[in-house]
Amino acid sequence: MTNHNLRDVYGRTLVELGKENKNVVVLEADLGKSTMTCYFEDAFPNRFFEMGIAEANMTSFAAGLSLTGKIAFTNSFAVFAAGRSYDQIRQSICLPKLNVKIVGSSAGLSDYGDGSTHQTVEDIAIMRAIPNMTVLVPADAVETAKMTRAAAAHEGPVYLRITRSDLPDVVPENEEIVIGKPYLLRDGSDVVVYACGAMVSAALEAAEAAKAQGLSLRVVNVSSLKPIDEAALKKLADGVKAIVTAEEHSLIGGLASVVTYAFRGSALPIECIGIADKFGQSAENINVLMEAYGLTAAEILKAAVAAKRKATV
Amino acid sequence: MNREHIAKVESAARRLRWDIVEMIGPNVRGHFGGSLSLADIVAALYFYKMRHDPKNPAWAERDRFLLSKGHAGLVQYAALAECGYYPKAELAKLKTLGSILQGHPDMRRMPGIECSTGSLGQGLSIACGMAAGLKLDGSKAQVYCVVGDGEAAEGQIWEAANAASHYKLDNLVGVLDRNRLQATGAIEKRFNTNPVVEKWESFGWHVAECDGHDAASLIAAFDALDGVHGKPKMLVARTVKGSGLPFAENDAAFHNGAVTSEQYEQARKLFCADAVH
Known part of the structure; x- marks a missing residue:
């Protein structure tokens, strides 16, 4: 990439x-x-x-x-x-x-x-x-x-x-972007990762790494945080056993809120990767900072494993 | 300007005053004070100065009127109804569910409202943007924007003042409703925003002053400002909060107060004397 x-x-x-x-x-x-x-x-x-x-x-x-x-x-x-x-x-x-x-x-x-x-x-x-x-x-x-x-x-x-x-680069050059639509970037069968912004490439990285563990991740780019086509969002979880969200934002009010609300009443376990109600701070580079706040491919993979473990079906 | 213009503005101002009182009604709280202090200014603009067409509120070349102090919306509602932008019968629905007469001006509900205001300090910035947009289009339309002297405590007013002079928005005329009262008392005592004229001048504005309750003075002042170019203009209009209602004048309690049934009838006598229908 x-x-x-x-x-x-x-x-x-x-x-x-x-x-x-x-x-x-x-x-x-x-x-x-x-x-x-x-x-x-x-x-x-x-x-x-x-x-x-x-x-x-x-x-x-x-x-x-x-x-x-x-x-x-x-x-x-x-x-x-x-x-x-x-x-x-x-x-x-x-x-x-x-x-x-x-x-x-x-x-x-x-x-x-x-x-x-x-x-x-x-x-x-x-x-x-x-x-x-x-x-x-x-x-x-x-x-x-x-x-x-x-x-x-x-x-x-x-x-x-x-x-x-x-x-x-993660979004196909020929993809038409429609406001409200979530986009499937990589298919997988075990866990769907809904990600936005910088965490989309991290999710794709996690999906690649997951293969070694025999885990198949689906990656969805949720670039429209509002409005969001809820039916389309939910359809993209068809067949999987668990859900992970990933965002470079507080866990309050961002993608985690969008997805957990859309899946209200669902039995699918959900794990959320994001910033845990904290402010940022200075660092020598962005990677060090993202790691310090748990915003990495490794954390997404861990969350996917944990979510799948909770799955009852 | 001639006597006819003056008489027309004076008569309109009386109608606006009565509309304001009638809209609120007896024994109900409403924004009397700041609406009444603007009655003559708004009458001079809608019934003399501004080029506008009630049948075509979206006419591109119309002059614009913005109320940065949105809580005085009642006076603009009255003017728009009197001009025929919408039926006067609507005035009775003030602040009722679904009414086009919201507590503060709502451009999506009432024809003739140029922008939604109510959060103080923002209307002058909107007026600046509008003036800049009209200049880009080469339009001759003028933008008139009323600012309250209490409102001038908002920092954003001074950001806008800077922007207007930086962009030389000489199609923008501010009107300072200089009634010297904020909601809780005299500005000089509560939160002093003086001196007024010197501040606007130091921000690069051309400043004029007038009696904000004298039709001739207002007409002459607005006409004179047409001849000022190269900078934004501020008309400091000396006004009396609650103007026209003797029991309400200069009383901060009438910023958002109520008239008794007796006071309501007194107002009817004061403002409806020349009513011919």
């Missing part, structure tokens, strides 16, 4: 969208060289709005732009995009269902150096809880490009969560 940078692809896709549609506008809170909106600024300076380090105003300002027919993308680190601007997203954008895309960059633990203030473990939970909001978490660069396009095409608020890390 080749690694690609999600932010870079996001920035380039914005430029493509800007070429195709003059109504696409981009707002930035002084992080354009990190979120990679700098490409759009170079290409379309008149449609790029540097809003200074003032995320609240940026978010409501985007609402105003959308009210003149613009498709507005606001950009910052996820922790500020979703956290600092929560009330503006709720009141200015989601309540009137305006066509604004909130892009949370350097999400999860991926800003490993900057530590807990700049990492976000709860953004998916906060954004999912707001009515009218759509929440998308691409698993690689290919899906980032497709989801940026899907977000632009979708009429209404979208939260797009983008990691800082380079991630292995």
Whole structure:
């Protein structure tokens, strides 16, 4: 699997969208060289709005732009995009269902150096809880490009969560991305692993390692955290004996909540890999940090073994 | 401006005041204070200054009116009904289940509402974005946005003030409802946000002042602002909270208060004297 940078692809896709549609506008809170909106600024300076380090105003300002027919993308680190601007997203954008895309960059633990203030473990939970909001978490660069396009095409608020890390390509280039649909990436018969974001490639790695133990893992990419086609999600568990979820996010309100809720009343045992109600911290690289928080292929495999052991059928 | 314009605005303001009182009704709490302080300003905008079409609320070239202090929505509901955006009979349904008259303005329910407001501090930012979008389109439309002086304690107001002057949004006219009262008392005592004029000027805005209850003063001020280019404009309108109801004027208790049955009849006499029907 080749690694690609999600932010870079996001920035380039914005430029493509800007070429195709003059109504696409981009707002930035002084992080354009990190979120990679700098490409759009170079290409379309008149449609790029540097809003200074003032995320609240940026978010409501985007609402105003959308009210003149613009498709507005606001950009910052996820922790500020979703956290600092929560009330503006709720009141200015989601309540009137305006066509604004909130892009949370350097999400999860991926800003490993900057530590807990700049990492976000709860953004998916906060954004999912707001009515009218759509929440998308691409698993690689290919899906980032497709989801940026899907977000632009979708009429209404979208939260797009983008990691800082380079991630292995896992989504087929020819796959059409439909909001709300979960995607089967690898079939297996014993345990289904529902994963999102950076944990999708970890799940695929776990599936490969599981073969040696005679365990067959199915891997599903749940990149639409909201809405989610529950029937499709459940169908992807047909025939397996247990379920594992894996996400680079708190166990509260993210993928674990989506899946356990969808499987309410089901007899299938479920194990959840995620961040156990803790903040992040600084580390020398992302791998050390992911390991410290139990967000690895090895942990997914352990969880799959444990879940299957609990299975009664 | 001529006498006819002035008389039209004055008459409209009386109707708006009565609509506000009637909408809330006797012995029920409602946002009287801040709605009444805006009656003349809103009348001057909807019945004189703004280009708008009640039959076509989505007309692209219309001027926009935004109420950043969304709790004064009653005055805008009244103006929209009086202009014919929706039937006046709806006013009786204020804050009832399913009504287009929500506690705070809801653009998805009521025609003519430009954006949903109510969480203080956000409307001015929305107005800035709207003004920037209209400029991108080369539109001549103006954006009018009322900010409360109590609301100006919100930090986001000053983020917006910065953004408006950075982007030279001269199609944006702010109106500061300078009634000097926040919900719990005098601004000077409770949480002092003075000085007003100097602050807006230092943020790069052109600032004008007027009597917010004098139709001629408001009309002249709005007209004069048309000639100011290159920067956003703030009209500081000196107002009286509860304006028009002698028992409510300058009384913070009427921010969200109730009138007695006797006061309700008194208001009817004050505002309906020139009613001809």
